[in-house]
Amino acid sequence: MDAQFLHLGIGLLVLLAAQHAPAVLIPSPECQTQCGDVEIQYPFGIGDNCSWSPGFNISCQVQEDNVHKPFIGDVELLNISLIHSTIRVLNHISTYCYDPSSGLMETSQWMLNASSSPYRFSDVDNKFTVIGCNTLAYIMDSDRTGYQSGCVSTCNNQSDLVDGSCSGMGCCQTAIPKGMGYYNVSFDGGFNTSNIWRFSRCSYAVLMEAEAFNFSTTYINTTKFNDTNIGQAPVVIDWAIRDETSCEVAKRNQTGTYACLSSKSECLVSLNGPGYLCNCSKGYEGNPYVPDGCHGVTVGFLVLVISALFGYMIIQKRKLNQVKQEYFREHGGMILFERMRSEKGLAFTVFSEAELTEATNNYDKSRIIGKGGHGTVYKGIVKGNMSVAIKRCALIDERQKKEFGQEMLILSQINHKNIVKLVGCCLEVEVPMLVYEFIPNGTLFELIHGKNQALQISFSTLLRIAHEAAEGLNFLHSYASPPIIHGDVKTANILLDENYMAKVSDFGASMLAPSDKEQYVTMVQGTCGYLDPEYMQTCQLTDKSDVYSFGVILLEVLTGQEPLKLDGPETKRSLSSNFLIAMKENNLDPILPSHIKGQESNELIRGLAQLAKQCLDMSGINRPSMKEIVDELGRLRKLSLHPWVQLDVEMDTQNLLDGASTASFQIEGATTGYSTQESENLPMNPRSSYYAR
Template identity: 75%
Template sequence: MVIIMATIFWGQLICQKRKLSKVKLEYFRQHGGMILFDKLKSEKGLAFKVFSEDELIHATNNFDNSRILGRGGNGTVYKGILKDQMSVAVKRCALADERQKKEFGQEIIILSQINHKNIVKLLGCCLEVEVPILVYEFVLNGTLFELIHGKNHLKISFNTLLRIIHEAAEGLSFLHSYASPPIIHGDVKSSNILLDNNYMAKVSDFGTSILAPSDKEQFVTIVQGTCGYLDPEYMQTCQLTDKSDVYSFGVILLEILTDQLPLKLEGSETQRSLSLVFLCAMKNNNLDDVLASHVKSEESMELLSGLADLAKECLDMHGINRPSMKEVADELNKLRKLSVHPWLQLDMEANAEILLGGEPTSGHEIELSGYTIGENENQPINPRSSYYAK
């Protein structure tokens, strides 16, 4: 009797495993896994891995809550540690519709081949589950949003923030102009700009990204993105374009200029939206009223006016009038040259004193985003300093 029961048990277990394998295979096919495998075979040098579900369960300690790095409308991201002790970011995507399922494999192939220093690298994926899981490089120093709005944002020089947004613009410009086919991010915001150990910007989270439509009449059924950053033209037409990313990037420019959140819960409709407040100030020639006080004290009005003008162009209600991301990146590169480095400014002041017949002032101290360099050469330097000069 015991033998019969054991045989039945093992028989049921084998049947369940076979059913599970069939289900996993069906999910794999639905998500374009066969297309991906064919690509990996034809391009053996492609640094991309198809993970099993078990591998990622082990890496994330069964997707334990303590491993969560962030949540969003497009899924939850966990810190994972692979068998070779490499740290990765594991993203369990939100539910995908039938269109997304059909295109997923093809889009994964394209994203896997993007190699740019200012874009988070996609290392692999898992397709044998109902909703695909993506594996990205692990970027450890938080987000631009935290840098601007967090407790320590005053320790970061405006020059550093300017360098970070320029790098982010370069990453987006690459997606729009040099990826083949072009890629529209679809959810550009300061919390999707990650910072590596050198505080270099890396554009992340491609949960709402789409390949640039070849048919200009292609519409989306549901407008996705983040309130405060959404392109008003996209909300009206349901057409996501590269200029939608440009509008969202314009809001990020406002964040660093004003130190304000993109959207507030209090006040009238025009007071809640940072972009509307800014555009109203520009129309009335009141830029000074919306600029953050620490920003005005750090940088010249020439630079700040240039950034404000660029933001205004990005926020134009008509996408056709907005600059391309490449033009935005080029303009930011020019504007960065107007930002005077603190030590350069100190040298200029010292030289001016010498020319006037005086002695250079001794004991000057310069704050560089969290640590101070003074007369004492042995003064300790914070190794986690966020200052990063290009």
């Protein structure tokens, strides 16, 4: 059954669109300042001439139980904060439920549009939350920004679930960007509850306040989550005076529409969308939007507060040092130090929290070079002038915390030209931070899908980069001890150095292959469009999961298309599905770009397509190993460089490569490596610095 989209007609849509000069600068004394339990503070108001502008109008409505509640348009208002410039409202929950009587999935999908209003969804306080046992839901902004993201939630049975844990088993969450004034929710038809409806009939998705959510296992087999607030959940919305774009412009406005009316107030630029905010000056509190609204705090009270704060800081500093020491021990710091002392020549640095804070200028936003599900990456300068990429990791489970020191020891010894070098780590924080070498020329994703048309990248260059990435993954699978499974292979995690050589990145601190073949991971993680379907079903991560994801990379190289198109029809969204259908019909023409069909040999195209097909086999046991992929790509590269030469498929790949070994792994005496040197068409100007998600 087609999804029925319900459009929410609220003041955040139409009535707020009127962003003209306010009718009055100060509210009338007769204006109502309370509705039910909610205090209505100016610039908000109830009634004519009581708010700053129509966008801040509040209606006080009587409900069936004779209780008064405030609304902005059709959305219930929970509270207003002048200090934080936020409001909390109730947002509708989108549902996707199986109806056993009809045998169809019933959908209620909500959208919310506040882009032409004073409001933007808070990227700090909210997360897109998805609940279900076989669910893939998407959140997207309007065409104006083109933002799209998704969140996968799976589980086999209720015993897999843990109260309070929202890590992909029964529940998942993802962040949103700044500036969102519109969002739309949809569910992927490939994931539904038709086969598990007796255990879990419904899936849910909603943008909601992160602090207001605590996952309960009862949300899976009951409708409790949707019933708690009658199908709604709280969401935090930032507001600002958006008549002017900056404080300077607003102050110069000669029409008398500057909003910071208190003489003891100051103007601040909005951090979420255009416009400005008003706050009381330091030492004052109250309402900065009305004359004389900010009142001074007494000197005696300030002295008392400062004294209490000083004592509190001393106590907290002592507690902080104790916590840091505990974190260091918990993450295996003592084990790491003992091994560093016993093994000479181990090039690995344990940084203090203070060192990395200084290296990133206190994690300044301008230093951010990448964000993703595994953490946020900052560019930093350590040891005077050494550029590094510092990753503040997302939360990890207790098992990973205990093994962190030992795993860092193993990862620190990887030395391969196609793998980003781990320089060091910081263990005295709750979630350990990793320090990698800095790679300057962006990612393979940018090289293939970037909008800069001036960069003319030859197909042989892309094939060479894919080959190098395969060599790096093969090294992790075959020569690390124990083997390392990447777990999130994608073009955005293949970095390009100053010579546009591939560097596999973001393989994490806890992706060591399980010693027990029956061991299962605690959550399904990865990136939509690259996820191994077998991994999605079994929750068992293997090296063949990386092979499937690499098959999607080969498709990107071959077709120039992104792995997932959320704006198209559901049947055409997946690049891998479209490719496999084309291969089955023996007709690749619709998905191949013209420059590939016109310039590359049919044998090369067929060979690369066949390799990708093998990688994308639904059964992992039928997929090739990364070693076999490396060998085949070596053969295909010779076809790209010298298409007039017929090659023997069984030719030794090592004979095709020039130069000496440039990689080694220094555990248990294992040593391996490759080196290639070719003349290719590379961009003349380096791309802007970027680091993998």
